[in-house]
């Protein structure tokens with residue numbers, strides 16, 4: 122008789138605790154919120170006047186912060202599986218992205234990702250492969266074989282919103298073809314150069330079967346927004362570790 126009473130009492134108190142900590146009215150509409158970070162150049166000597174160059178030393182501190190605070194870096198596939206409800210949301214997921222396949226990535230970023238066993242995505246401009254300030258084809262396939270997803274950032278990095286549908290189609294599809302011949306994989310995720318796009322850009326991506334596309338607008342990504350307007354949080358020159366901690370929590 123005693124045991125029969127304990128169980129319902131326990132359940133009742135658990136229910137009370139649940140309600141008192143999270144009233145139904147304050148519950149968020151979605152439980153899926155994932156910060157997506159955007160880096161460009163990560164350099165030992167960042168130009169203080171260039172927002173898009175970040176310090177290697179500070180970058181490593183950020184990666185250590187992620188490790189020490191239990192963040193889990195995602196592959197691009199894991200990221201979309203979570204948004205699409207095909208995989209459970211892990212505790213503290215985060216997506217690290219880098220744009221423009223710049224030459225600093227291989228010597229500066231990749232060893233740190235490797236050291237802390239972190240996943241990342243590189244949005245690659247296909248005509249810039251082997252370029253004077255970019256990664257070589259061999260460097261790209263090496264990082265790809267070690268946890269970096271190679272995805273589409275057009276052929277020539279244009280302002281897509283100033284182009285016709287046909288021109289945009291060529292920029293995006295030709296990059297897919299070139300990246301496929303380089304990596305052997307189909308890149309089906311996109312990042313808008315300069316964050317610039319219009320309705321035609323989204324139509325091209327949909328017609329080519331892309332899974333999603335990233336902007337440069339700030340905020341946390343959720344499972345409710347458009348898959349073709351996923352916000353990213355830019356990490357900018359001068360951001361401190363406190364800025365970083367705030368950005369990955371609030372999106373700004």
Ligand SMILES: [Zn+2]
Nearest residue numbers: 220221314315
């Ligand atoms: Zn870019």
